[in-house]
Amino acid sequence: MQTTSLTILGTSDIHGMIYPISYHNNESQPYGLARLATYIKTVRNQEENMILIDNGDCIQGTPLMYHYVHQQSALPNPVIKAFNHLGYDAAVIGNHEFNYGRNVVDEAVQQSTFPWLSANTLEKNKGVPYFGKPYIIKEFKEGLRIAVLGLTTQFIPNWENPKHIECLHFIDGVHAAEKWVSYIEEHESPDAVVVSYHGGFERDPETGEPTEKQTGENVAYELCQRVKGIDVLLTGHQHLLLSGDVNGVSIVQPGFNGSHIGRVDLYFEKDETNSWKLKRKKTSLLSMENIEADNEVLHVCQPYERSTQAWLDRPIGTITGDMTISDPHQVRLREHPFIEFVNKVQMEVADAPLSLTSLFNNHAKGFSSSVTMRDIVTNYVYPNTLTVLELSGDDIRAALERSASYFMPGEQNEIIVNPEFYDPKPQHYNYDMWEGIEYVITVGKPVGQRISNLFYQGKELESTSFYPVVMNSYRAVGGGDYFMFKDKKILKEIQIDMTEILANYFQTHRTVVSQVNNNWTVKI
Structure with a gap:
């Protein structure tokens, strides 16, 4: 046969x-x-x-x-x-x-x-x-x-x-x-x-x-x-x-x-x-x-x-202080200078009072004292642009609740990552950290009650008031199950890759001071 x-x-x-x-x-x-x-x-x-x-x-x-x-x-x-x-x-x-x-x-x-x-x-x-x-x-x-x-x-x-x-x-x-x-x-x-x-x-x-x-x-x-x-x-x-x-x-x-x-x-x-x-x-x-x-x-x-390789090794700026990342889990539990820096760059370039960003994966190392293009593209790995959306206080609270679902209480009363965010595929990029507001995430509370002490400019965030918020283009269309962002009013779009925005920031400022204002907290 x-x-x-x-x-x-x-x-x-x-x-x-x-x-x-x-x-x-x-x-x-x-x-x-x-x-x-x-x-x-x-x-x-x-x-x-x-x-x-x-x-x-x-x-x-x-x-x-x-x-x-x-x-x-x-x-x-x-x-x-x-x-x-x-x-x-x-x-x-x-x-x-x-x-x-x-x-x-x-x-x-x-x-x-x-x-x-x-x-x-x-x-x-x-x-x-x-x-x-x-x-x-x-x-x-x-x-x-x-x-x-x-x-x-x-x-x-x-x-x-x-x-x-x-x-x-x-x-x-x-x-x-x-x-x-x-x-x-x-x-x-x-x-x-x-x-x-x-x-x-x-x-x-x-x-x-x-x-x-x-x-x-x-x-x-x-x-x-x-x-x-x-x-x-x-x-x-x-x-x-x-x-x-x-x-x-x-x-x-x-x-x-x-x-x-x-x-x-x-x-x-x-x-x-x-x-x-x-x-x-x-x-x-x-x-x-x-x-x-x-x-x-x-x-x-x-x-x-x-x-x-020649492009990656080109020095573009310096850091005063420490903006390196040694433990990505800790970066997501308490504000880190690298996250605050990215958020503040987004706020400056978009002229927006609120911003959110993520630590995309567990391989990011942050910035050492001398910053090259290699550092930027290995920390910010996606070709995102920026979008400013008009969001209500309720939208913001719902988004924070979505981010809070990244965590769950462990058996020893510690804070661990919800398996939904790493199995079957790592999705650490779907946990956001905000700048321009103050808030507390209490991991052990019931869904819908995990966000407290939510303030904007010293006052409680009003549920029906509207706020300009800058975020990456992936998140702005609702990516990562942030459906509260989908089809919201677009106030502004910055059609430059975020990696280029970060590089331009260093080329303008040359030296960046590592700092953190601890505007948010995650607790059990």
């Missing part, structure tokens, strides 16, 4: 991490596209039939990509150069593809030698997929035909700057999959259907128990349960490591930054009608920890990396 096999390799959430280094200190790290490249080339030499797919969030996330967009955008996109070199068959649009504006993603698509897929990202008023055909058909020897359908998390309008997604409409991924998988089966008659979805699992893949609020951000479990005809589902967005089977659908999710690659091997046999039948599937995750970086990819991107 005639047999054949096909290997599917899936990358996801690379976030511009080409080089296997930490940009904070340039130390070697067990991840990166260059390491993935070595494995990809090895498999391509071993397997006769192979499909290589990127599952989204590839062109944003590192200082290299920030520097490229702001300083080298006349050149080809370095991630796309690497993808073209590796012979990707397709890529899926992720939510972070839009962070630098649609011109950047449109140019990336135009530079690609492969198609970009997203069946549920439509051109508004036309109802057709914005990025062209929503699927591809790959044909191999002996007539083997594989369909690859792309989907994107539909939750993008809840995070992205509206100007970056003008003329786009994001529809329900499950409905889009039902439509297009049915269409593909009827009109293409593929031997297997692969769905590459930049989104993750809203339920535990093994038990089906909910793991997060059912918002529509992640619908991979529902795709496996409801959409008939899917053989393989490549997932991402959550930065998890997943491999297995859900309702007969083979699934993988390969983490982030190129730490792993997802692999699915399909085995076919010819039946009595001389047609290929899928007989067996095998999923696996491969770590890049012991894989050497590919020299050709490093060489292709070297001009970008060299320029980025």
Whole structure:
């Protein structure tokens, strides 16, 4: 009996991490596209039939990509150069593809030698997929035909700057999959259907128990349960490591930054009608920890990396006092000079009396005495702009309650982080700290009663009065379940990246004094 096999390799959430280094200190790290490249080339030499797919969030996330967009955008996109070199068959649009504006993603698509897929990202008023055909058909020897359908998390309008997604409409991924998988089966008659979805699992893949609020951000479990005809589902967005089977659908999710690659091997046999039948599937995750970086990819991107490193090491200012971070949990429990500094810069540039910001992750180190661009981009890791919203006192109190949910009492009556903020994906960036008001968070009190001593300019914050508040663009559209901010009146927008705003502040003031006014407190 005639047999054949096909290997599917899936990358996801690379976030511009080409080089296997930490940009904070340039130390070697067990991840990166260059390491993935070595494995990809090895498999391509071993397997006769192979499909290589990127599952989204590839062109944003590192200082290299920030520097490229702001300083080298006349050149080809370095991630796309690497993808073209590796012979990707397709890529899926992720939510972070839009962070630098649609011109950047449109140019990336135009530079690609492969198609970009997203069946549920439509051109508004036309109802057709914005990025062209929503699927591809790959044909191999002996007539083997594989369909690859792309989907994107539909939750993008809840995070992205509206100007970056003008003329786009994001529809329900499950409905889009039902439509297009049915269409593909009827009109293409593929031997297997692969769905590459930049989104993750809203339920535990093994038990089906909910793991997060059912918002529509992640619908991979529902795709496996409801959409008939899917053989393989490549997932991402959550930065998890997943491999297995859900309702007969083979699934993988390969983490982030190129730490792993997802692999699915399909085995076919010819039946009595001389047609290929899928007989067996095998999923696996491969770590890049012991894989050497590919020299050709490093060489292709070297001009970008060299320029980025020089830019990162440029001194731009000094700190008097101590603005370093040794314990991120303590920074979130009591005001830290670094947080106060970011908030006061936001207030100054936006001319707003109130501000909020976050400590985005647990890797931020704050500022030492000499500040470089490297320090700024490794502490402020997102390409956010600033928005000033008009909020009522009730809105502010509701937002503080949302932030208070970041904490919970521990068994020893200590303050710990609510697991919802780190499982299944770290979301430390969804806890805000405010400047311009005074408040106390009492973690052990019931929901709705955790905020007390809420004052503005020495007086109790009035619930029906309105206040200008500056925040980053992600939060201003309600990102992080801050629904009280969604659709509020916009008083002002500052269309400059926050990293550039911080750099400009240092270039103007040169020396910044570390200080803290302790305007808020978290207690048990």
